[in-house]
Amino acid sequence: MAAKRSKGGLGFKDLQLFNKALLAKQVWKLITQPNLLVSKVLKEKYYPKLSVFNSKVPQNASWIWRSLSGGCQLKLVSELIRNNRWNRALIFKTFNHQDAARILTIPISVTRIEGSYYWAHNQNGQYTVQSGYKAWVKKKEMEISGRRDEAGTSLDGTISQIWRSLWEQNVSQKMKIFIWKCLHRGLPVREVIYSRTRQGTPICAGCGANEETIEHMLLQCHKVKEIWEMAPVKWDGIEHLSNCFTKWWSAIHEAQIWKARNNREFNHKEKEPFKIIEKALKEWTEFEEANKWKDAGNSTLETEEQQRADQEQMECHTGLLLKIHTHQSKDQPTVGIGISATDYMGQLQAVWALTERTS
Known part of the structure; x- marks a missing residue:
């Protein structure tokens, strides 16, 4: 850590x-x-x-x-x-x-x-x-x-790239920590507990046929395969990746599979595959909606600024430029006032000329 x-x-x-x-x-x-x-x-x-x-x-x-x-x-x-x-x-x-x-x-x-x-x-x-x-x-x-x-190992560059890819994933922080635990064999599956304590049994409680490793618990158990077959994630070829956890961490269903496993292990309650998929999709949808609101908030600020700039530009386009010129005669007690109005293109729109007598 x-x-x-x-x-x-x-x-x-x-x-x-x-x-x-x-x-x-x-x-x-x-x-x-x-x-x-x-x-x-x-x-x-x-x-x-x-x-x-x-x-x-x-x-x-x-x-x-x-x-x-x-x-x-x-x-x-x-x-x-x-x-x-x-x-x-x-x-x-x-x-x-x-x-x-x-x-x-x-x-x-x-x-x-x-x-x-x-x-x-x-x-x-x-x-x-x-x-x-x-x-x-x-x-x-x-x-x-x-x-x-x-x-004799030389995987530092590859390992660093794996961890960078993990932290750059567009998933929730909870999911990143879950994946991090999986990569460090930090989930207390039966095989891990048995290898550390030599107590209990390493055999999977779901199928009763193989050791419950992290890969088995998330991919290989026949109960889990039913979940993956129903999940909106490509199933073909996923069994070939079961020995390399770093290549199939992107799906959000693993956390729900882990929760269902714990529910079966400690509460002795089985959860239907479609319920697990439904829960995973709901969690993903909530995360997506939260991101949309966040992006919408940022885009709203940008839109307001753009609208304000467009409005100012429009006001400049619809406004008129007034020019006033005055001149007083030296020989006569009069003063002349000239007013011109032009648009933003410099085109003359109106002209006024006034002559006033001064005292």
């Missing part, structure tokens, strides 16, 4: 790794702020003459120190030096060839000045809980990836 969605998880934080990142933050304070009261107290009690990273956890250590010791995993530059020389073998083993060559060009100080602490996973070198958590997650992913490489 803590893995990324693209890697088959749900995107939740890994609480164990997050706790380690929080503990490491406290250790970072101990080494970068030695003048704090808590730093002085812990140093005096647990590592008075050593570094915090070389300290041991005594049997009578407090719960706080036992917890902090879990965040004291740190790599030091001094580990790469032997007899005032770079340990070439260890450097080339730890870093890639290009970085290792650059490290070997760095001169080693002979003054033995006390070094400073730098967090490599943050640009400013300062440790943060966020960067620490990301580093822990990356390390865990690399370990998992290494085990896959040792097993």
Whole structure:
């Protein structure tokens, strides 16, 4: 559940790794702020003459120190030096060839000045809980990836595409979570329960002939086949896909089949196939209607904006542009007023001319 969605998880934080990142933050304070009261107290009690990273956890250590010791995993530059020389073998083993060559060009100080602490996973070198958590997650992913490489698998790209396709499906979130459980063998069918607990029987209660796997429960059982034959989903060839769940997840009927199975398993009630299909279609129709209302709401706003723009344009088209010009005579006590009206095309519609006497 803590893995990324693209890697088959749900995107939740890994609480164990997050706790380690929080503990490491406290250790970072101990080494970068030695003048704090808590730093002085812990140093005096647990590592008075050593570094915090070389300290041991005594049997009578407090719960706080036992917890902090879990965040004291740190790599030091001094580990790469032997007899005032770079340990070439260890450097080339730890870093890639290009970085290792650059490290070997760095001169080693002979003054033995006390070094400073730098967090490599943050640009400013300062440790943060966020960067620490990301580093822990990356390390865990690399370990998992290494085990896959040792097993000889190379399906990361295909698996990522499968999960992306799942989350992009135009179905309800409840259906996506149901499919997610199926892909992780998370549905408590009889075969899964028996393989984990060795209790009960793995045989399907519906047909009594085969083990109740997820594929059998959703596709292969003869009671389920009756449902699929009545469903408005193409039946031909679906039995050939029964061993590859990732290829037939798009139908919404699986959730209703699962509900009917649970009703039979725990309430001992059989549900007619047409009732299951009717319920599945009803759920799908409700989802479609909800999407239509959502789309209709968006389209209504767009329509209102378009109508408003058309109305403004129409008002401009039906309106007239009035121009007024006045002129006063210097020789006579009169003033002339001229008014012209044109449409949006600039065509003259009307003209008025007035002469008024001024006092």
